[in-house]
Amino acid sequence: MKSNTRHDYLQRIDRVVALLQSTVAEGGDLPELSHLAAAAHLSPFHFHRVYRALAGETVGQTVARLRLLRALHLLADPDGRVTETALAIGYDTPQAFARAFRQAFSATPSEMRGQGERLQAEIERLRRPRVGDESSVALKVEVVSIEPFRVMAMRHTGPQADLDQAYERLFQWVAMQGALERVVGIYGVPLDDAREVPPQQCRFDCALAMAGDECPGDAWVQPLALGGGMWARCHHVGSYDALDAATDRLIAAWLPGSGYVLRDQLPYRHFFDDPEQTPEALLRADIYLPVEPSRS
Template identity: 60%
Template sequence: MRDQTRHRYLQGIDRAVALLQHAVDTGAELPDPGQLAEAAHLSPFHFHRVYRALTGETPGGTVLRLRLLRALRLLADPAQPVTEAALAVGYETPQAFARAFRQAFDASPSELRGQAERLARAIARCSQAPALEREPAAELRVEVVSVEPFRVIAVRHRGDFDGLNLVYGRVFEWAATQGLVEHVTGIYGVPYGDPRDAPAAGLDFDCAVAFGRPAEPGDGLIAEDLGGGEWARFRHVGSFDLLDEVTDAMLAGWLADSGRELRDEPLFHHYLDDPEQTPEVLLRTDIYLPLA
């Protein structure tokens, strides 16, 4: 069952990669994230994270790698002009192609095509996704827990995830005006997207607080329900900056071997310590992944 689950996830990612490969090879328009998620049979909430966790690169990184791979193969033909190779793999100008090429290989297209062994190594490197080194699933100690639905009051922040403490401050300022600060029962975060993959302008993050008594949101705040059903929970101890990497390990390790599927809703974090009072290396965060 576990092997079948991992195989199913990998097959789904392979279908998404095949769509990207076809677009690069034919010069067609790249599929949008929804089309890639549909091909992979994954929720749009989780597609990018699962993709990165299982391949070691983002979909955009895959496109760049496949474009460069095709260009390398074209350049292996001495009769292929560099300008035509650039246009054939989707670059609008030879200059843009040369910049991407030099950044990837520390050489210009003309320089690399004149070094057969180096060109062959570059082709071999671009032919495979990056190798992953993941913490073994057994060491993650992931629990499957049932979580009763609970209400939170949140500010939905759009933009860079840096400085979220100021956004949480808005929730607590409102709570102080309502006499709710002493009734706080938990601090939560709901990331809609992965900050490593998407431009900041398209990222949403709910800075959320739960209270032990009923509360209605004020201006600029929202009420939402978290929990409900079964969740995979892992307790991370350390910097908040490592939460995305730990989530990758949960997806590539525990989830892919668990026989379980993800539910179509976002993951969330439960922050158990105050970063202003707790050393970074001791900060505890429970990561919750929704299970079908």
């Protein structure tokens, strides 16, 4: 990978962090998504996905970290007061601030103030977040052109742990259409990231590719178009629960320096095995990331 290209991507993330840090310091409202994406020179469509992959944390986690870091700096001032610190970093009440502080540090603000060495150590820890690491990741990626194809998709909204049941319902629906023997592929489209969205609100399109004529849709199952254009394809072996992290690695370790940028289309996954019949360590899936040649 070209280190200078990766450095460029990390500089983009640094610009976003600087913007968020300024906002936290001033106690203002958080910038809109479009503003953050513009600061990073990234498409709003993929901003959160790229930010998380390269920063090692979500935007929300960055804001929470920066608020706590600001609080520690204020508490290090002997003249600072806990109430003023809480209001300065955006908490409505000292009680809400104290709860968040104790959850983060297992200590109250007053207790932390009395432990000078620990306070400084926590400042240093929060100042240096984990950054997406490419050094230990060996990825085999190929860029392929995929013709558009149709699938029958059922929207699942809820915990990702329930996806097996959602696919079972989709297979039952296909069986009722008398088309079970025409299933030629199992696909999935994550519309939300389970690490960022509350479990009950997380959306995922479960999909089956069919040979022959398309089944007529209904209120529960609808045709969906996948593919079309160029895609970076990465083969994953292991738990399907690790596919989000694998997608992060694809973005952080392969995309910079690849000569490609992301297109405004959702990634999708092609599943090859049934988790109920295949050991977790042997599960196989292909991750598809929409790309196009970089113009720069």
